[in-house]
Amino acid sequence: MKRVILAMVIAAWLALFFAGVAQSQKIETVAGVRVVNNEKGGTWGSRPRLSLKLLRTFGDFDVEDEHLAFSLPSDAVLDAGGNFYVLDTNNQRIQKFGPDGKYLATIGRKGQGPGEFNYPQSFDIDAGGNLCVLEGMRKLVHVIGPDGKELKTVRFLNDMVMSIRCPGKDTLAGTVYPMFMQLAKEKQEKTKPKLIKVFDLDGKVKQALGDQLDYGDEMSTNSANICTFDADRNGNLYLTFVYQNRIEKYAPDGKLLWKADRPLNFSTEMIKKGKMEQSGQSMMMQSPEFNTVTSGVAADDKGRVWVITYLRQLKKEEQVSMMMTSDMGGNVSTKASGDQELPIKDALKLEVFDPTGLLLGSIPLDHFADHVRIVKDNLLLIDSERRAKVYHYKIIEN
Numbered sequence: 001m002k003r004v005i006l007a008m009v010i011a012a013w014l015a016l017f018f019a020g021v022a023q024s025q026k027i028e029t030v031a032g033v034r035v036v037n038n039e040k041g042g043t044w045g046s047r048p049r050l051s052l053k054l055l056r057t058f059g060d061f062d063v064e065d066e067h068l069a070f071s072l073p074s075d076a077v078l079d080a081g082g083n084f085y086v087l088d089t090n091n092q093r094i095q096k097f098g099p100d101g102k103y104l105a106t107i108g109r110k111g112q113g114p115g116e117f118n119y120p121q122s123f124d125i126d127a128g129g130n131l132c133v134l135e136g137m138r139k140l141v142h143v144i145g146p147d148g149k150e151l152k153t154v155r156f157l158n159d160m161v162m163s164i165r166c167p168g169k170d171t172l173a174g175t176v177y178p179m180f181m182q183l184a185k186e187k188q189e190k191t192k193p194k195l196i197k198v199f200d201l202d203g204k205v206k207q208a209l210g211d212q213l214d215y216g217d218e219m220s221t222n223s224a225n226i227c228t229f230d231a232d233r234n235g236n237l238y239l240t241f242v243y244q245n246r247i248e249k250y251a252p253d254g255k256l257l258w259k260a261d262r263p264l265n266f267s268t269e270m271i272k273k274g275k276m277e278q279s280g281q282s283m284m285m286q287s288p289e290f291n292t293v294t295s296g297v298a299a300d301d302k303g304r305v306w307v308i309t310y311l312r313q314l315k316k317e318e319q320v321s322m323m324m325t326s327d328m329g330g331n332v333s334t335k336a337s338g339d340q341e342l343p344i345k346d347a348l349k350l351e352v353f354d355p356t357g358l359l360l361g362s363i364p365l366d367h368f369a370d371h372v373r374i375v376k377d378n379l380l381l382i383d384s385e386r387r388a389k390v391y392h393y394k395i396i397e398n
Contacts, residue, residue, distance in 0.1 A: 034258035036357035044361030052393040078375040119332035122163035167231035232299040240297040243290035260357035298374040303355030
């Protein structure tokens with residue numbers, strides 16, 4: 001009898017708890033899609049259920065070890081054996097480290113032949129343990145085996161892909177930048193370009209997902225809909241938007257499952273409209289101006305969604321910009337301008353959402369981060385443009 005009473009008390013307490021959570025968030029269904037308007041703070045309240053333990057760092061802007069002297073590290077990942085890979089974009093290589101953090105090998109070199117890279121900007125590990133390395137400018141992906149040898153090249157016919165993930169067997173998913181020919185065709189057909197496309201290993205499009213919000217003109221719309229994304233082990237895709245208060249989850253079949261927002265400390269309205277002016281042979285383009293909301297998203301094995309979110313906008317003296325150059329041979333590189341040594345400790349946080357879009361809470365960051373990756377209980381933060389440094393954390397369940 002006592003057990004029955006105890007079970008009833010626990011059930012009642014849980015019902016009250018979850019009712020309180022539901023009341024603190026505005027949750028509705030719009031056109032068959034779950035929409036979550038999160039309140040400030042999240043369901044954790046003052047007792048965070050997760051924390052991060054720093055295990056090691058790789059690289060820095062003034063490091064002397066050539067194996068750690070990264071230039072624009074744009075991605076990082078762990079394989080099934082715990083080996084650690086850093087995509088060292090400006091140095092046209094991938095650096096491999098063992099589970100103990102010791103340097104093991106360099107994969108790739110500068111060039112445009114087999115096993116060579118020209119500005120690789122994103123990568124992932126597929127179900128077979130192969131590295132899939134994206135060269136967006138050349139519209140191709142190198143598929144590289146665990147031994148470092150190139151197995152296959154996947155070429156995209158019509159799409160300029162900006163970043164990739166491997167959501168399932170023999171598939172690649174990528175954020176796509178709309179090309180002028182595509183825009184003209186879609187304008188004629190009165191359709192809007194999708195934000196994410198899923199390809200087979202022949203480069204053919206299997207599905208497209210992610211709707212753009214219309215800002216009234218092509219330049220504003222293209223800029224405002226820049227997004228980052230990740231895939232979980234079940235093939236679900238997660239989108240966040242650099243300039244929008246918008247997080248979305250898609251099923252493997254492309255169906256939008258939910259979208260969520262959360263309170264921000266700044267506006268997401270367009271600050272300044274962009275413009276394009278042509279004078280003779282030259283053209284000047286000024287991009288639209290928005291406040292920055294996020295710089296990356298990653299999903300963990302429990303279906304939680306981790307988002308790098310801005311607490312505030314960077315001051316002018318804190319900003320770093322990247323200038324991209326290309327020579328006559330098509331070789332691409334970037335150069336940073338700004339104070340890369342200036343510490344930025346109070347501008348970012350990691351927000352954590354549950355598998356249904358509810359904001360759980362946040363973890364403040366004491367350093368800058370441009371990208372985030374999660375493999376099992378390993379969380380990787382990449383500071384690409386400032387310190388050229390990768391932080392390796394362990395996720396602790398409190």
